[in-house]
Amino acid sequence: MRNIVDLNQPVLFLGIADFVEEFGAPFPLGVLDMFQLSQHKAHIIFPAIITGNEWVLMVSTSFFENRDLSKWSIRIADEHDAEFGRLNFSSISKGEQVAASSEEPKGASPISIVKDAMFTIIHFKIDSLVNQPGRYVVQSIYDEKPTEIGSVHFHYQKSQSLTPDQIKAIESDANSAKAIIMELGCKFCPTKLKAYTGLTRQPELEREGCVWQTNLGKEFQCECGKTNYSLEYLRESMHGMLLKDFSRDTSRLGYVRRYGHLQVCKIVEDYQTLLNTERLEPPVQKFLEKYPILLSRFNAKRLYIKPNIIGKFEADFAIVDSRNQLWLIELEKPSMPLFKRNGHPTQALMHAYGQVTDWLHQYNKYPGAILDTLNLKEGDIVSTRGAVIAGRSAEVSHKVLHRHLSNPPYPNIEFMTCDDLGASLLELSKKLA
Numbered sequence: 001m002r003n004i005v006d007l008n009q010p011v012l013f014l015g016i017a018d019f020v021e022e023f024g025a026p027f028p029l030g031v032l033d034m035f036q037l038s039q040h041k042a043h044i045i046f047p048a049i050i051t052g053n054e055w056v057l058m059v060s061t062s063f064f065e066n067r068d069l070s071k072w073s074i075r076i077a078d079e080h081d082a083e084f085g086r087l088n089f090s091s092i093s094k095g096e097q098v099a100a101s102s103e104e105p106k107g108a109s110p111i112s113i114v115k116d117a118m119f120t121i122i123h124f125k126i127d128s129l130v131n132q133p134g135r136y137v138v139q140s141i142y143d144e145k146p147t148e149i150g151s152v153h154f155h156y157q158k159s160q161s162l163t164p165d166q167i168k169a170i171e172s173d174a175n176s177a178k179a180i181i182m183e184l185g186c187k188f189c190p191t192k193l194k195a196y197t198g199l200t201r202q203p204e205l206e207r208e209g210c211v212w213q214t215n216l217g218k219e220f221q222c223e224c225g226k227t228n229y230s231l232e233y234l235r236e237s238m239h240g241m242l243l244k245d246f247s248r249d250t251s252r253l254g255y256v257r258r259y260g261h262l263q264v265c266k267i268v269e270d271y272q273t274l275l276n277t278e279r280l281e282p283p284v285q286k287f288l289e290k291y292p293i294l295l296s297r298f299n300a301k302r303l304y305i306k307p308n309i310i311g312k313f314e315a316d317f318a319i320v321d322s323r324n325q326l327w328l329i330e331l332e333k334p335s336m337p338l339f340k341r342n343g344h345p346t347q348a349l350m351h352a353y354g355q356v357t358d359w360l361h362q363y364n365k366y367p368g369a370i371l372d373t374l375n376l377k378e379g380d381i382v383s384t385r386g387a388v389i390a391g392r393s394a395e396v397s398h399k400v401l402h403r404h405l406s407n408p409p410y411p412n413i414e415f416m417t418c419d420d421l422g423a424s425l426l427e428l429s430k431k432l433a
Contacts, residue, residue: 012150045241046131074087075141077136169303170199180238180253194211261429261430267425275392317331324381350409353413389416389420
């Protein structure tokens, strides 16, 4: 790549990254992390939101320092040569940042510049929408002479219908969306369209003029005729946005939270009342099935209720977490005695551990068969773990519990009391207050 830049091409488009940041010491002493840098990006909806992405250029430092930057710009165009964005360097002095202009210059990001002796890395964001899938060409224009320096392909990845385990996982996420709203508009006239999705329809949003995903028409056409979007992709796949993490960037999206802090407090309060009045497991199991948010500490991507683990084996819950670990969870009654007077686990607790150990053993013997029952592929899971949820926190001294957790009988099986589910949820929900 050095030879290409030195000989003929002083500017190259490297691709689009999720984010760019220096790691450790400043570049070039430290690492410049260009996470998920690629010239191919898949999106489940179009118009696609790329506001958070970084466009990355590699420029010969001699070009950057010795040319008249007022004559230099970067142009991005679609397959029909319709301009998508243009970045002008006219106001930049060699060590400064400059605002990037685009189709919608409002809120444009400054250009960031990282230099060493031979190469300069320039990365920037564009506050714009990608109208449709296809190839977008990046040109370097110097002294009005354009040169193609690369391209990026935006691909459409259709979202499948949400499965029951995905729906339960969404319901278990304290930060999940009850509804996601996307507003389309024209910058030349006041025409607007608000599309929304959710696990269920929201009459209050529809009264405000929002259109339910499957009720969208074929296209959005503004009154002045200058803006046109196909609505096919939103109609087919907008529900897939419910599976996305919007903690980094929610620009261009309205976001109605599924849970508020007061609602979470009420769920935990009702759960504690249940634990104080019920001694058996089935009522607790039913409550967790109704309010899977109590399992939020597991960061579920998929959450299965009473999954079959080869024939007679049946876990209470199975969870695929955000790290692609498969958790097999055993729920026991809140009245279970946990530890003897000497602090050692009771026979009942060790039996619960043994149950989970049997499941993990079955998984190691027949992973393919178990994954098939969960509609998972081998590549979906990187490791397996177990969890035992049993008993009450008030019946265990801190010293005994600390010793047990510090030296667990099975390192790959986590233990927690029934109360721990409520306590951990309350801690998470403080962010919602």
